[in-house]
Amino acid sequence: GAVVSQHPSWVICKSGTSVKIECRSLDFQATTMFWYRQFPKQSLMLMATSNEGSKATYEQGVEKDKFLINHASLTLSTLTVTSAHPEDSSFYICSAGRYEQFFGPGTRLTVL
Amino acid sequence: GQNIDQPTEMTATEGAIVQINCTYQTSGFNGLFWYQQHAGEAPTFLSYNVLDGLEEKGRFSSFLSRSKGYSYLLLKELQMKDSASYLCAVKYGNEKLTFGTGTRLTIIP
Numbered sequence: 001g002a003v004v005s006q007h008p009s010w011v012i013c014k015s016g017t018s019v020k021i022e023c024r025s026l027d028f029q030a031t032t033m034f035w036y037r038q039f040p041k042q043s044l045m046l047m048a049t050s051n052e053g054s055k056a057t058y059e060q061g062v063e064k065d066k067f068l069i070n071h072a073s074l075t076l077s078t079l080t081v082t083s084a085h086p087e088d089s090s091f092y093i094c095s096a097g098r099y100e101q102f103f104g105p106g107t108r109l110t111v112l
Numbered sequence: 113g114q115n116i117d118q119p120t121e122m123t124a125t126e127g128a129i130v131q132i133n134c135t136y137q138t139s140g141f142n143g144l145f146w147y148q149q150h151a152g153e154a155p156t157f158l159s160y161n162v163l164d165g166l167e168e169k170g171r172f173s174s175f176l177s178r179s180k181g182y183s184y185l186l187l188k189e190l191q192m193k194d195s196a197s198y199l200c201a202v203k204y205g206n207e208k209l210t211f212g213t214g215t216r217l218t219i220i221p
Contacts, residue, residue, distance in 0.1 A: 043199060044199065049208060091152075101201075101209055102157070103155050103156070104154060
């Protein structure tokens with residue numbers, strides 16, 4: 001099956017710093033990728049849809065200036081959490097796929 | 113909204129059968145997915161239904177009734193490793209998936 005990778009798998013940062021998370025489709029081209037956030041014991045919440053070559057589409061309540069998304073190629077989307085705060089600590093997961101969504105392994109962000 | 117409802121928690125016995133239900137709003141429906149997610153890991157694909165009926169894949173089966181806005185995931189011959197969260201997700205219109213709250217299934221010996 002298709003493979004989606006994420007990097008890093010976990011990151012710890014200080015409050016106020018920015019963190020970049022990469023999502024790559026390894027064996028297929030993805031014009032669209034999705035970014036989710038998952039808090040403990042909760043389900044996945046879609047944050048934004050990443051569109052190759054154009055602006056991302058953000059879900060209601062998600063700050064586009066805080067969560068910067070760049071989809072510069074057909075195999076790479078990046079999510080940058082700017083000026084991270086402890087409440088941004090979460091499990092961030094990306095997915096890609098035309099019909100079936102393939103999920104990356106996730107990135108656990110801890111903001112101190 | 114597009115509320116997707118599933119039970120929060122379920123418990124079942126090793127070797128038994130369990131059915132996890134999911135209801136959703138039907139407007140704009142374009143497919144339903146079931147995913148399994150172990151704690152601290154990303155979801156993995158289990159099944160996909162877009163037409164009415166039952167899809168069987170080994171120990172797992174998934175059923176869909178589009179008119180009722182209803183699906184279930186059936187797990188047979190339960191094993192301890194089946195303890196996980198099971199996520200029902202619906203595609204509305206375009207490629208975007210909307211996830212239910214997930215059902216945390218605990219298998220007991």
